[in-house]
Amino acid sequence: MSGMDHGRGNSSASASATAEAGSTDFNDADVTFAQMMNPHHEQALEMAELADGRASGTEVKIEKAQDPEIKTMTGWLESWNKPTAMESMPGMDHGSGDGMMSEADMEHLEGMKGAEFDKMFAEMMIEHHNGAISMAQDEQKNGKNADAVKMAGDIVEGQSAEVKQLQGIVDRL
Structure with a gap:
């Protein structure tokens, strides 16, 4: 699926500038979002790498464009003086509704x-x-953080569109 951006939308603006913008206005939901979305994006990149040499056609190969979001969210967490990862990732197991794949x-x-x-x-x-x-x-x-809420909206929009494209592939196979 060339052209898939995994919800990146327009959030590829300078990670450092975005990390600083509104960085003092955040709450626990913003921190949890950034801490949980980073490993989620990282796993999507791992899955995308598996497509190289395994997928039967270009339709399943995806653009690996989640790095800018990972960098932005890491920048937010650092500017908020919060750990860039959760100590333990509650619920980050296959089948828990978060979509993470097991090893x-x-x-x-x-x-x-x-x-x-x-x-x-x-x-x-x-x-x-x-x-x-x-x-x-x-x-x-x-x-609470306007940048994080905007990125969340980009993710909902982009990944909802990709789910429709992916479902079309499943329906054809």
Whole structure:
């Protein structure tokens, strides 16, 4: 799926400038959003790397464009004097609704090729995106930091569109 940006939207503006903008106006929901979305984005990048050499066509290959969001959220956490990761990631397990894949899921996907890979990748990425959408919607409802709430909106919009594209792939396979 060339052109997929995983909800990056226009949030690729200078990470440092964004990290400083409104950095003093935040709450616990903003911190949780940034701390949980970073590993979520990192796993999406790991999944995208698996598509190289395994996907049957370019339709499943995705653009790896979540790095700017990771850098921005890390910058927010640093400017808020908050840890860039949670001590333990409560609920960050496969099947918990956050869309994170287990290590076994990732290994299973890594062992596949062609159409079989395409279908499993699309199904896993749909679950992964739906988890990100849920976290972003929570941020939209409960967050205080305007930049974080805006990024959450970009994630909801971008990843909802990608879920539709991915579902089209699953339906064809």
